[in-house]
Amino acid sequence: MDKSLFRPIGIMFMLASAGSISAATVDSPTLSVSANVQGVFIFQINGSTSGQSFSFGQVNAQGDVSPTIATSSGVTATAESPSGGSATYEKLSAFTWQVVSSPRRTVNIYISSASRAGTMNVGQLLLHMTKTGGLPGAGTSAGYVAVPAAPPSTDLVGGFPAGTGANTASGIIDAHLQVLDTDTPGTNTWTITLTANGV
């Protein structure tokens, strides 16, 4: 046995055991091939109330906020016209996000698809994604964008370099819900696919 083989393997195991992640590995039941693992791309989303979801609670066109939701989730509601009806619900920093890339690369984050399910016909959900430190040549965000009822994709933030350590890209996602006087209260959930990639 060539003992020099163990040196790089030993270093890899040391690296693997040195960090805070211990990963179990599962192989797909297909062919065995030579592998070439290099570089890594990490996308993290942290919800203010749970990992991947956020609830405004029960909403209506009067801008009422469920006391439980308002207290625990920090939703701000504004009744635009108390007698007549429409309202906005806003949650700042509903999510935080992070992108880590090694080696450094240019990354885009966009809504690639969205779907809606439920009984309530709600006007519009808008998202606002900002990047700490700003985006190249375009302020800190692309502004509020309406969650599309169907593709095509919609940019949230894009064209920023992401690296590791101090060069990790991060920011927040604000959410804004408009409830019109024609909307019917009930349950409604959007599923939003947020794509992060580069070329």
Place this chain on the structure above:
Amino acid sequence: MDDHFDRQRRLIETAIRYSAAAILAVVGAPALPAQTSVAISPHIIEKVVRPGQGLSDIVSFTNSGKEPAQVSLELADFTVDENGKAHDRPPGTEPSSLAPFLRIAPPTVRVAPQQTVNFRYSAQLPAAFTHYRVMIYFLVRPVTALVANGAGFLIVPRLGVPLYAENIGAKPASLHIDSIFWARSPEGSLYADLQLRNDGQRNIRPQGLVFVRSANGRFARQFPFNEGREPVLPSQSRQWHVTFGPVPRDDLSVDFRLTTSATKTFHETYEIAAAR
């Protein structure tokens, strides 16, 4: 003898699997795991193959979040416009699509927290081709529905890995700089407007340096160009609008170097007059 090589192979494969976790641990793992945290490795795949040859390898997916996830694969063709923005297309619709030749498995798998899954891909390429590409997407759904009461939304992360396959016999990438313009921006930086095209049949990720010096010698600073390693695809024209700075208002000398092929570097010096 077979056992000897088999042991060696298994050791190497095990080391490769753990290396993805090692990279995660070294470069980006937070002290506390995020609620939703997914990672892929490698994040860009560029394969050079001989005509008629196949390619095969793995992409590792790690769920370093707190919840189990259902991971599904999707493919997309993509184009890149003059400003570097990528546009997805249905798989198999672009002439450069690798999708018809690519096999990848498993198509969907449940990944537990702190688990890594290796997705294996292979492609048998035709004898006559120069450059194929496809985006492999990893769609990460929660195993259970999370929003139940009232109005809310669920975010489903999706990570893209571009896979490029290029013929070793294809004409190597060669950048031609059509124009370059330097000016001062109102914010006190230098502004570069660069137009170039790739005359080759293979990708290039041009690396550059901008070295700015003031005439009085008090300022000297180096800025990277294309630090995000964006590619210029075969036959593609590309524009870059970049700012470097801040820089002083004095007379400046700008030394610009840019790799234009595997063996050549563009090098020019520009004089920028003092700001009025």
